[in-house]
Amino acid sequence: MTxxxxxxxxxxxxxDHALYVLRDNPVTLIAFAMxxxxxxxxxxxxxxxxxxxxxxxxxxxLKPPSAAHWFGTDNLGRDVFSRVLVAARLDxxxxxxxxxLSFIVGSVLGAxxxxxxxxxxxxxxxxxDTIMAFPLFVLAMGIVAALGNSVENIIYATAIINTPxxxxxxxxxxxxxxxxxxxxxxxxxxxxxxxxxxxxxxxNALPPMMVQVSLNLGWSILNAAGLSxxxxxxxxxxxxxxxxxxxGANFIVSGEWWVALFPGLxxxxxxxxxxxxxxxxxxxxxxxxxT
Amino acid sequence: MxxxxxxxxxxxxxxxxxVIGVVVISFVLTRALPGDPAVYFAGPAADEASxxxxxxxxxxxxxxxxxxxxxxxxxxxxxxGKSLSTGQPVLSDLATRLPASLELTLVSLLLACAIAIPLxxxxxxxxxxxxxxxxxxxxxxxxxxxxxxxxxxLIYVFYYLLGFxxxxxxxxxxxxxxxxxxxxxxxxxxxIVGDWSTxxxxxxxxxxxxxxxxxxxxxxxxxxxxxxxxxxxxxxFIRTARAAGLRGRTVLxxxxxRNALLPVVTTLGMVFSFMLGANVLVEKVFAWPGxxxxxxxxxVVSDYAAxxxxxxxxxxxxxxxxxxxxxxxxxxxxxxxxxxQ
Numbered sequence: 001m002t003x004x005x006x007x008x009x010x011x012x013x014x015x016d017h018a019l020y021v022l023r024d025n026p027v028t029l030i031a032f033a034m035x036x037x038x039x040x041x042x043x044x045x046x047x048x049x050x051x052x053x054x055x056x057x058x059x060x061x062l063k064p065p066s067a068a069h070w071f072g073t074d075n076l077g078r079d080v081f082s083r084v085l086v087a088a089r090l091d092x093x094x095x096x097x098x099x100x101l102s103f104i105v106g107s108v109l110g111a112x113x114x115x116x117x118x119x120x121x122x123x124x125x126x127x128x129d130t131i132m133a134f135p136l137f138v139l140a141m142g143i144v145a146a147l148g149n150s151v152e153n154i155i156y157a158t159a160i161i162n163t164p165x166x167x168x169x170x171x172x173x174x175x176x177x178x179x180x181x182x183x184x185x186x187x188x189x190x191x192x193x194x195x196x197x198x199x200x201x202x203x204n205a206l207p208p209m210m211v212q213v214s215l216n217l218g219w220s221i222l223n224a225a226g227l228s229x230x231x232x233x234x235x236x237x238x239x240x241x242x243x244x245x246x247x248g249a250n251f252i253v254s255g256e257w258w259v260a261l262f263p264g265l266x267x268x269x270x271x272x273x274x275x276x277x278x279x280x281x282x283x284x285x286x287x288x289x290x291t
Numbered sequence: 292m293x294x295x296x297x298x299x300x301x302x303x304x305x306x307x308x309x310v311i312g313v314v315v316i317s318f319v320l321t322r323a324l325p326g327d328p329a330v331y332f333a334g335p336a337a338d339e340a341s342x343x344x345x346x347x348x349x350x351x352x353x354x355x356x357x358x359x360x361x362x363x364x365x366x367x368x369x370x371x372g373k374s375l376s377t378g379q380p381v382l383s384d385l386a387t388r389l390p391a392s393l394e395l396t397l398v399s400l401l402l403a404c405a406i407a408i409p410l411x412x413x414x415x416x417x418x419x420x421x422x423x424x425x426x427x428x429x430x431x432x433x434x435x436x437x438x439x440x441x442x443x444x445l446i447y448v449f450y451y452l453l454g455f456x457x458x459x460x461x462x463x464x465x466x467x468x469x470x471x472x473x474x475x476x477x478x479x480x481x482x483i484v485g486d487w488s489t490x491x492x493x494x495x496x497x498x499x500x501x502x503x504x505x506x507x508x509x510x511x512x513x514x515x516x517x518x519x520x521x522x523x524x525x526x527x528f529i530r531t532a533r534a535a536g537l538r539g540r541t542v543l544x545x546x547x548x549r550n551a552l553l554p555v556v557t558t559l560g561m562v563f564s565f566m567l568g569a570n571v572l573v574e575k576v577f578a579w580p581g582x583x584x585x586x587x588x589x590x591v592v593s594d595y596a597a598x599x600x601x602x603x604x605x606x607x608x609x610x611x612x613x614x615x616x617x618x619x620x621x622x623x624x625x626x627x628x629x630x631x632q
Binding site: 126127129130131133134135136137138139141142143145146218222225226229230231232242245246248249252253254255257260261264267268271272275276279 | 308309312313315316317320321431432434435436437438439440443444446447450451458459563564565566567568569571572575576586587590591595598599601602605606609610613
């Protein structure tokens with residue numbers, strides 16, 4: 001009852017604050033527009049691409065950008081523009097799947113450790129410390145090498161190295177609210193532990209989690225592209241930004257810059273978008289952390 | 292001084308469970324190979340009999356705790372297995388290639404600190420000025436740049452277009468002979484024997500990869516320096532120092548900077564984690580003969596012992612670096628050990 005009475009003004013003020021931040025900081029608005037463009041590329045890229053991203057045509061191999069091929073062609077005569085467009089779906093899919101996995105696993109583990117404490121907390125803390133004791137990209141290399149060289153394993157490896165960040169965040173947020181008045185009231189009203197944890201305490205952790213998700217998406221794209229750059233996961237001839245930069249790097253010393261430049265710029269654009277978005281979301285969610 | 296000593300020994304003790312955890316995880320990774328690990332370690336040309344022999348040698352026919360004991364025993368005697376591609380023990384391969392990686396990493400870390408710390412301090416003392424905006428742009432761009440892409444762009448601009456840089460192939464142009472190995476760091480070795488033309492050649496090879504890695508590294512350092520300086524400058528003791536009439540320079544360096552340095556040193560741990568990963572990519576781009584490109588070559592030919600040896604070595608190096616950072620922290624933190632004096 002009290003919750004229903006308090007809810008509308010609170011959400012309106014949150015919305016007001018969000019609008020205020022957006023007006024005050026146009027960069028966040030630009031970040032949302034950039035994000036929309038990325039989503040468009042991922043959803044409709046294969047439909048709007050002017051050429052087949054895999055069709056080679058050696059007559060036009062390694063041609064610089066022109067009206068027919070906006071981003072030029074690579075060593076097999078494939079259209080770089082089409083390949084950059086089509087790759088957006090795969091790159092976003094890998095990073096979103098990895099972040100979603102680590103979000104879920106991290107939330108469950110962190111919430112359990114923060115709520116019940118005891119041996120769950122001790123074991124989880126040790127495990128997370130051990131994961132963080134590895135240089136994370138190197139650990140991802142080791143995991144992919146051990147599990148096998150495939151796209152799914154890139155996703156699992158990226159999810160494993162991301163999980164500690166979520167688990168720690170949720171653990172801290174749950175732990176400080178474990179004995180809060182509203183949680184005890186919900187317990188006394190006859191809710192089970194699991195229900196109090198999932199529907200009363202955990203939602204409080206969501207705002208900072210969203211910021212983490214956004215910053216993490218950019219990092220995951222970089223990570224996955226880095227792994228495929230060194231030959232793990234996605235393999236040629238599949239269009240993926242990291243693989244395309246790796247292929248283009250062979251031609252950079254002879255001056256064919258366009259093969260590597262455009263996929264690299266697309267990668268930077270995606271990472272930059274998620275970082276800006278994360279900073280903007282943090283301003284909305286937690287104004288005290290503004291830098 | 293006893294307070295400081297106790298803090299140091301406690302910190303060293305805390306590293307022990309972490310090392311144990313690292314060894315357990317790397318054991319799990321070596322045993323999680325798809326299919327039968329014996330088949331992988333035996334190599335592609337092995338027949339049934341040699342696979343069975345490898346299985347016995349690796350102890351794969353025993354229980355897991357026994358296997359773990361054997362693994363730890365081998366580690367303690369420095370045995371990381373044999374590399375399939377080079378035919379050498381992984382440990383000696385890593386040892387010969389580690390100086391190249393360390394030279395690259397340390398030079399870029401020095402370069403990054405030399406740029407990022409003054410930049411962060413200047414940005415914090417002049418908020419809203421052009422240098423503050425420059426700092427913010429560098430910080431945001433730095434974390435969005437894929438290291439391997441920055442490297443490729445730098446090669447294009449400085450090698451292909453301008454011709455300033457030598458060809459991006461390794462530590463030394465083929466017309467020079469590597470200096471006699473004392474430390475394994477070409478810059479130091481060449482300086483020891485006074486061979487300055489080799490020294491200059493090694494430096495020219497080093498500039499581009501080190502810049503690539505530094506561009507990536509300076510973002511978190513500059514961000515942290517700026518934030519730490521801002522919070523130090525707004526502290527009460529700074530206001531008091533100013534009110535007492537101390538010179539601006541004294542307040543800035545002796546009071547604010549010394550305190551702001553602590554969180555910066557702490558971030559170095561995270562920076563090292565990123566650097567050791569980014570190192571792999573930079574070494575691949577510049578054909579730098581370090582441990583990172585060794586691991587990449589091993590990955591391509593499914594040489595798992597070499598890859599797992601690399602992962603374990605990097606993890607242990609990272610644990611050691613974190614320990615070192617915490618020890619430095621306790622040395623420069625003015626609050627630790629003062630009560631006992």
